[in-house]
Amino acid sequence: DAGITQSPRHKVTETGTPVTLRCHQTENHRYMYWYRQDPGHGLRLIHYSYGVKDTDKGEVSDGYSVSRSKTEDFLLTLESATSSQTSVYFCATRRTGGFESSYEQYFGPGTRLTVT
Amino acid sequence: SQQGEEDPQALSIQEGENATMNCSYKTSINNLQWYRQNSGRGLVHLILIRSNEREKHSGRLRVTLDTSKKSSSLLITASRAADTASYFCATDGYDYKLSFGAGTTVTVRA
Numbered sequence: 660d661a662g663i664t665q666s667p668r669h670k671v672t673e674t675g676t677p678v679t680l681r682c683h684q685t686e687n688h689r690y691m692y693w694y695r696q697d698p699g700h701g702l703r704l705i706h707y708s709y710g711v712k713d714t715d716k717g718e719v720s721d722g723y724s725v726s727r728s729k730t731e732d733f734l735l736t737l738e739s740a741t742s743s744q745t746s747v748y749f750c751a752t753r754r755t756g757g758f759e760s761s762y763e764q765y766f767g768p769g770t771r772l773t774v775t
Numbered sequence: 776s777q778q779g780e781e782d783p784q785a786l787s788i789q790e791g792e793n794a795t796m797n798c799s800y801k802t803s804i805n806n807l808q809w810y811r812q813n814s815g816r817g818l819v820h821l822i823l824i825r826s827n828e829r830e831k832h833s834g835r836l837r838v839t840l841d842t843s844k845k846s847s848s849l850l851i852t853a854s855r856a857a858d859t860a861s862y863f864c865a866t867d868g869y870d871y872k873l874s875f876g877a878g879t880t881v882t883v884r885a
Binding site: 663690692694699700701702703704707709717749751753759762763764765766767768769 | 779805806808815816817818819820823825863865867871872873874875876877878
């Protein structure tokens, strides 16, 4: 978890409200990712970023948007939260380079979100 | 959809025994990685094996890869209580993204 923080760590919100989760890294890694983790599904990619202001959709992007205005921050927004978005959300980063360790992803501690 | 699938879903072993878990995937890969997740924590990278490698070791970990069968295995030797965790395989398909399986939960009994 070193160098990657997520905030908040826990949040309870009501259906229909907007929610923003923040990922902050001090590693200067180019790539950043948002995943959700649900029982029986492992981790599923929501959105990812390959540079400042460069983002793309993952496999479960519906209902989510992201923004990256600085290298160190990657925001995930639920425009109108639904109960199906109750989950644990993980941010991850990856450095660039052609060496083997550049393929690894580094994960934050997670945010537990409950939508009631 | 998920690329990798782990087997078994759960595994309970005695301390000192070996733990083996398997991962199958569907499409061609650049490399395959294994991660560990302790309860309530983020994932931690364990080991990576490239598509042109067949076996790799790191401490008590041994990973194999069979690209013809699109499968990999992770062996943890001489398990310890601290190895209790969930283990995930993840495939890297040349697009800077990882696709994770659902994981194997390993419990090491003292």
